[in-house]
Amino acid sequence: MEKIKIITDSTSDLPKSVIDKYDIEVIPLYVNFGEETYTDGVDINLHELLERMDNSDTFPTTAQVNPQRFMEYYKKYLDEGYKIVSLHISSKMSGTYQSACIARDMLESDSIYVIDSQKVTATFGAIVIKAAKLKEEGLSAEEIYNEILRIIPHVKCAFAFETLDNLVKGGRLSKTAGVIGSILGIKPIVGIVDGEMAVIDKVRGSKKAIRYILDYIDKNGIKKDETAILLHVENKDILDILRENLKEKEVEFIECEVGCVVGVHAGRGACGVVFIQNN
Numbered sequence: 001m002e003k004i005k006i007i008t009d010s011t012s013d014l015p016k017s018v019i020d021k022y023d024i025e026v027i028p029l030y031v032n033f034g035e036e037t038y039t040d041g042v043d044i045n046l047h048e049l050l051e052r053m054d055n056s057d058t059f060p061t062t063a064q065v066n067p068q069r070f071m072e073y074y075k076k077y078l079d080e081g082y083k084i085v086s087l088h089i090s091s092k093m094s095g096t097y098q099s100a101c102i103a104r105d106m107l108e109s110d111s112i113y114v115i116d117s118q119k120v121t122a123t124f125g126a127i128v129i130k131a132a133k134l135k136e137e138g139l140s141a142e143e144i145y146n147e148i149l150r151i152i153p154h155v156k157c158a159f160a161f162e163t164l165d166n167l168v169k170g171g172r173l174s175k176t177a178g179v180i181g182s183i184l185g186i187k188p189i190v191g192i193v194d195g196e197m198a199v200i201d202k203v204r205g206s207k208k209a210i211r212y213i214l215d216y217i218d219k220n221g222i223k224k225d226e227t228a229i230l231l232h233v234e235n236k237d238i239l240d241i242l243r244e245n246l247k248e249k250e251v252e253f254i255e256c257e258v259g260c261v262v263g264v265h266a267g268r269g270a271c272g273v274v275f276i277q278n279n
Helices: 016-022 046-054 067-079 096-107 121-136 141-154 165-169 175-182 206-220 236-248 260-266
Strands: 004-009 025-027 030-033 036-039 061-063 083-088 112-116 155-160 186-193 196-204 228-232 253-257 271-276
Touching: 004 067, 004 121, 016 121, 025 067, 030 046, 030 260, 046 260, 061 260, 067 083, 067 096, 083 096, 083 121, 083 141, 096 112, 112 141, 121 141, 121 155, 121 228, 121 271, 141 155, 155 206, 186 206, 196 206, 206 236, 206 271, 228 236, 236 253, 236 271
Parallel strands: 004 025, 004 083, 083 112, 228 253
Antiparallel strands: 030 036, 030 061, 155 186, 155 271, 186 196, 228 271
16 A cells, blocks of 8 residues: 655644644645744734734735745655645645645656645645545545545535625735625625635625525535535634534534634634535
């Protein structure tokens, strides 16, 4: 059986319990706040970051992993006899995937399989978990790579946002799309379309936002033997109801908060669900 290492980056927003369970290597991105640079999930946590953003006129920026760092990680595991499956944030949202490809090419290794998840945060995290499970099932690195490419279009998500301000400030949504979130009482529903964040609908009030997400799950057909994810940023009301719904459906799921890099763009109040649909 091949020795396989699953590598990802910190925008997969997986909790430590999952990272430890599947022995996943997570390479962090960075948050730049004025003259200071923080390592995602290491030097600052989400709540410290949000509080600092509340009290500052400076909007932080985020920075990708560079090719040199990828080379260091890749070479370490190649030298130990591993084949590598390296999964990363959508290439339309970050240059991290391109950095990974550059590192692979510089090492001239056919034992590194780099995947553009076309997702971010928990939608990306669900793909990483699936890759780790496939490894445990004994699939080869190439088989994992091919199966993940097949599954990516079937990873679905819907998130209710309190505001789109940060997504607009961070360049993840257009100003035109951001206007939707400024209308009183409107809850934008955000998903990922063609590798980018997009407003997929808008509803008025939290109750309708919850109903939209529950209907979205039913419409797309959640696969019960795959790990669903409840993602939240200080939005307990929606989280509690979604949690009970997944329990009633007897769905395997985990809960997690966004990390600092994603939190820069999400801001407070987001909550939603990620799942792999029946396919």
